[in-house]
Amino acid sequence: xxxxxxxxxxxLRTSSTVGSKKMNRLINIGFRKIGSWARSQxxxxxxxxxxxxxxxxxxxxxxxxxxxYVGKTTQTLGKRIYGYHNPGPTQSTNIKGNKRIxxxxxxxxxxxxxxxxxxxxxxxxxxxxxxxxxxxxxxxxTLNPIWNKTGTAKx
Numbered sequence: 001x002x003x004x005x006x007x008x009x010x011x012l013r014t015s016s017t018v019g020s021k022k023m024n025r026l027i028n029i030g031f032r033k034i035g036s037w038a039r040s041q042x043x044x045x046x047x048x049x050x051x052x053x054x055x056x057x058x059x060x061x062x063x064x065x066x067x068x069y070v071g072k073t074t075q076t077l078g079k080r081i082y083g084y085h086n087p088g089p090t091q092s093t094n095i096k097g098n099k100r101i102x103x104x105x106x107x108x109x110x111x112x113x114x115x116x117x118x119x120x121x122x123x124x125x126x127x128x129x130x131x132x133x134x135x136x137x138x139x140x141x142t143l144n145p146i147w148n149k150t151g152t153a154k155x
Contacts (some may be wrong), residue, residue, distance in 0.1 A: 019064070019065050019066035019067065020065045022066070022067045022143045022145075023062060023065050023066070023067055025142075025143065026060060026067060026070075026114060026116070026139070026143075029116065029135075030116050031058070031060060031114045031115065031116045032114060032115065032116075033049075033062075033112050033113070033114050034048055034049055034050040034077075034113055034114065034115045035047050035048035035049055035050070035081070035112070035113035036110060036111065036112045036113060037061075037101050037105060037110075037111040037112075037113070038105065039102075039105045039106070043085075043098070043102060044085060044098065044101055044102055044105060045085065046081050046082075046084075046085055046113065048077065048078060048081065048113065050077075050115070050117075052076060052077050052078025052079075052081075053076045053077070053078065054076065054077045054115075054117050055073070055074060055075065055076055055077075055118075056072075056073075056074055056117070056118035056130050056131065056132050056133075057072070057073055057077050057080075057115050057116065057117045057118060057132055058070060058071070058072050058115065058116040058131075058132045058135060058136060058139070059071055059072075059073065059077065059080065059081070059113060059114065059115045060113070060114040060115070060145075061097070061101070061111055061112070061113060061114075061147065062111070062112045062113075062114055063104050063109050063110060063111045063112070064109060064110070066146075067143055067145045068100070068111075068145055068146055068147045069097065069145050069147035069148055070136065070139050070140050070143065070145050070148060071093075071136065071148075072132035072133055072135075072136040073132070074130070074132075074133075077115060081113065084097040084098050084101065085098070096147070097147065100147060116131070116132070116135070118130060118131040118132055119131075122134075
């Protein structure tokens with residue numbers, strides 16, 4: 001007998017546990033939920049609870065506690081997220097993200113947006129270090145989100 005809330009499939013329990021540990025690693029360094037995706041008549045829409053004009057930020061898409069994607073932007077957060085909402089014909093990352101978000105939402109799953117803004121306090125001598133640019137590669141390599149190119153998503 002499986003206790004309430006537990007999965008009968010051990011692989012799902014393992015995936016969920018690993019996903020939670022990865023999510024905790026992001027939260028422990030300062031990632032916070034700032035928005036979410038929802039279905040709309042035109043496909044998908046997003047809402048952000050923080051100002052959308054933040055630049056130099058790491059964003060992450062998370063569903064059911066699993067980190068799906070981590071990316072950086074030097075654009076405003078609102079403009080970057082809008083790219084997933086309404087991708088241009090040559091924006092392959094945005095096109096894939098849009099399709100994947102739609103698929104999860106169609107399956108009744110939530111897709112949350114987490115972010116880690118650059119507070120502007122990190123310097124090397126007189127030079128500002130872009131926190132998003134400095135952390136993205138390491139986070140993606142360590143957490144291996146399935147939607148990142150280095151992840152395990154099928155092309």
